[in-house]
Amino acid sequence: MAHGAGGKASRRLVEGLFAPLLFASGSEPLGDAAHLDFSGTRIAITTDSFVVKPLSFPGGSIGELAVNGTVNDLAVSGARAEALVVTYVLEAGLPTPVLEAEVRAMGEAASKAGVTIAGGDTKVVEHGKADFMYITTTGIGRPLHGVRVDPRSVRSGDKIVLSGPIGDHGITILLARGELDLEADLRSDTRSVLPLVEAMAKATGPGIRWMRDPTRGGVATSLNELARDCGLGIVLTEEKLAVRDAVRGACELLGLDPLHIANEGQFLAVVAPEYTDAALNALNLCPGGEEGRVIGEVREQPAGAVLVSTRYGGSRIVDMLVGDPLPRIC
């Protein structure tokens, strides 16, 4: 299960097995979407399978995740989603209303995100396989003008911006499974972050050096990948991280770090220092971006690692997610 958790084991699987056998060139850092040249037109493309359990939860369902997740992967690669294609692997005996609810959720999420669904495919497998349904969404998009996301362009002194509170999605799923005797008024943060990204891009274009949506593996894993790809250190200020009480409480009970918990409607950006005020201003003015903050900065040291300075003057290294404390989160 750890190989699917988006942390260390996932990265080893991708770098050790998939990339050498599938990808022509291993020199580019792995991003959220590939940008290709197509007869002179740049196209961004990304694909994701969704296997979240349960199918629906406070604040969303697999259908919305499948649209928003793909729109967001394009957004943080610096592209606006234009069209999606989708496949459903359905379990025999799936009640039609369950399927219809998710198809409807996808249609509505797509319409909200301003993206067309251009086609799809359906397969049916035997009862007991596929936990009702797995959905795979692929999106193609158009690069945002003037935005170029590349971890190799990150410099010491750049600021780390985070769009809002962390851990809502992961802890919501955990609670929705009902395996813990915990209740909290918490909802998944699933949404399209494209409007936020576009607002920031418009205000700061070339000032954005890198973006990522910290889904599986959380903020810590995304920033560790960045640290590795740019060879610099990331230093976070713990008190700047917004964490709701319900998320903090559940994490404390379970011995989890909110920095490792999945988000579905947040994004991280590295912004050149001279553009930080403009970026933050644009983000905060955009509906849904009010809680965006600078949470840290890039430094020469600790090279390749993420350090969190705590509110009591201490500091700790935060690694990528190891193992899989919360399987099947998206």
Add this chain to the structure above:
Amino acid sequence: MAHGAGGKASRRLVEGLFAPLLFASGSEPLGDAAHLDFSGTRIAITTDSFVVKPLSFPGGSIGELAVNGTVNDLAVSGARAEALVVTYVLEAGLPTPVLEAEVRAMGEAASKAGVTIAGGDTKVVEHGKADFMYITTTGIGRPLHGVRVDPRSVRSGDKIVLSGPIGDHGITILLARGELDLEADLRSDTRSVLPLVEAMAKATGPGIRWMRDPTRGGVATSLNELARDCGLGIVLTEEKLAVRDAVRGACELLGLDPLHIANEGQFLAVVAPEYTDAALNALNLCPGGEEGRVIGEVREQPAGAVLVSTRYGGSRIVDMLVGDPLPRIC
């Protein structure tokens, strides 16, 4: 299971549930790939999930199917695959050599088909939930010059060309499951049909009115969909259909019609009569296209249906596939 078999129930599901909730316009006939306008550049896109059981079989495996199936869906929509993205839903406990074999098979099939793999995603689900693995492949492609595939352009008098013998893939899978006490020297026909389509397109460009790869549901289902979409009748000459002895034998034993059995390396084309000789000539000269033949023609009657005239002077209507005699074929 019938809803996943590619026949009548699948079509009802797509037309009754998916299309109204997901697709903006329901007026275009449903094809194998969508063609989109992207800043003035035409892009074809298609997506498919693969859930074949068993994972490997004589002549191929899920990894090859996942590449060739997507390349072929683009080819018969009149486009050359340029890039693929792929997702794997893996079952916990899957032996690494099994995964590696399929990733390797995908890499090799992609290289053979001349297409790049640009990215991907991996999810892991619990043991028992995904029959080892499900693969989803999405392809984007560039339209072939001068080719325009549209069932509404089909005219009475047009000829139906089929690229080779039918039923090899479906019967191979059936035998590979070992549930029947049958043995035969038979292999899946999985391959990229792009070279054949390109050879024909080069020879006849505008003479090609429609194409499809008769996978799930077989030749009968593809031609019934065509008959419905163009409102004309399709008349096949049974003795022109190439069917290997092993396929014919297995079908007779099981009460199946080879016209309903899935193919993974064949395609159907409707060609304007004045271009038929050139099309067939180009197809037969291309390696792997030697067994291409004209198998019938388009007539005014029986409108919206497919008629097979048998070698003894009789005739029978062949409907779309109903039910699912061979589940999980691709």
